Amino acid sequence: xxSVTQLGSHVSVSEGALVLxxxxxxxxxxxxxxxxxxxxxxxxxxxxKYTSAATLVKGINGFEAEFKKSETSFHLTKPSAHxxxxxxxxxxxxxxxxxxxxxxxxxxxxxxx
Amino acid sequence: SQxxxxxxxTLVQPVGSPLSLECTVEGTSNPNLYWYxxxxxxxxxxxxxxxxxxxxxxxxxxxxxxxxxxxxxFILSSKKLLLSDSGFYLCAWSGPGPENYMNTxxxxxxxxxxxxx
Numbered sequence: 001x002x003s004v005t006q007l008g009s010h011v012s013v014s015e016g017a018l019v020l021x022x023x024x025x026x027x028x029x030x031x032x033x034x035x036x037x038x039x040x041x042x043x044x045x046x047x048x049k050y051t052s053a054a055t056l057v058k059g060i061n062g063f064e065a066e067f068k069k070s071e072t073s074f075h076l077t078k079p080s081a082h083x084x085x086x087x088x089x090x091x092x093x094x095x096x097x098x099x100x101x102x103x104x105x106x107x108x109x110x111x112x113x
Numbered sequence: 114s115q116x117x118x119x120x121x122x123t124l125v126q127p128v129g130s131p132l133s134l135e136c137t138v139e140g141t142s143n144p145n146l147y148w149y150x151x152x153x154x155x156x157x158x159x160x161x162x163x164x165x166x167x168x169x170x171x172x173x174x175x176x177x178x179x180x181x182x183x184x185x186x187f188i189l190s191s192k193k194l195l196l197s198d199s200g201f202y203l204c205a206w207s208g209p210g211p212e213n214y215m216n217t218x219x220x221x222x223x224x225x226x227x228x229x230x
Contacts, residue, residue: 034218043119043203043221044157090157100147100172101219105156 002027002093006104014112019063019078021107023091026072032094033074034101035065039087047089050074061085086111115140119204119222126229132177132191134225136204139185144206146187147219148179151201163187199229 007022025031032051036044048059055067065076074091091104119136126132138144148160159172161179169179176195180188187204205219 036221041201041224041226043223044205044219045221046218049218100159100162102159103149103157 002029002031002095002102004091004093004102004104006089006091006107008107009105010108010110012110012112013081015083016080019076019081019085019109021076021089021091021109023065023074023076023104024072025074025091025093027093033065033067034092034094035059035063035074035076036090036092036103037061037087038090038106044090047076081109081111083111083113085109115206115220117204117206117220117222119225121225122223123226124228126194126227128196128229129193132189132194132198132227134189134202134204134227136187136189136222137185138187138206141185141206141208143184144208146181147205147207148187148189149203149205151203151224153200157203161189194229196229199227201226 003026005024013019030052034049035047037047038044047063048057048065050057050067058064063076063078065074067074086109088106088108090106092101094101116139146163149157150160151157161169161171163169163181166181166184176198177189177191202225204222207219
């Protein structure tokens with residue numbers, strides 16, 4: 001069975017500091033992995049996705065994630081946090097059955113001035 | 114380009130009343146469609162998904178049901194709402210594919226905030 005675990009339900013960083021949001025996955029087949037962002041009372045927006053083409057994936061808004069098979073991880077990073085990055089972030093793995101996604105519990109990112 | 118519409122944006126309903134949330138997709142054919150629920154402070158739980166008209170798979174036993182009367186229309190319903198049905202409901206679509214296909218990304222609607230009182 002495939003699953004996703006996000007370490008840390010809340011992460012707080014200062015503006016300009018490194019953002020690191022952790023995601024570990026479990027999958028018996030090569031996974032498709034995604035990071036989504038959700039602003040309050042809105043739907044989810046895709047930040048980036050890993051589909052086995054390259055282990056370092058660049059997304060929108062300066063975010064990137066690195067797929068590490070040996071660590072079963074897909075952590076999301078951004079070199080310098082902006083106030084506008086404050087939101088909830090979800091890691092997800094794609095399943096083979098019906099094209100479904102399984103989401104982690106989410107990490108709320110706060111950015112302090 | 115493809116768009117997804119979900120309504121209403123907010124809804125307050127009394128316990129025991131019926132529910133109907135609608136989602137439509139434009140600009141694509143034969144999409145896979147999904148209903149997710151996000152309870153306060155929790156992640157997203159997949160409720161239903163559909164790979165075609167009239168084809169509905171339920172992921173969790175619950176008080177809700179889903180229907181797909183047209184290719185790009187997905188409806189979430191309940192005959193009698195419970196307090197525990199409160200939450201943020203999200204409709205999503207992804208590219209078409211058979212049951213054993215690993216999808217690309219899903220695209221989400223703006224969500225419906227349902228409060229059952």
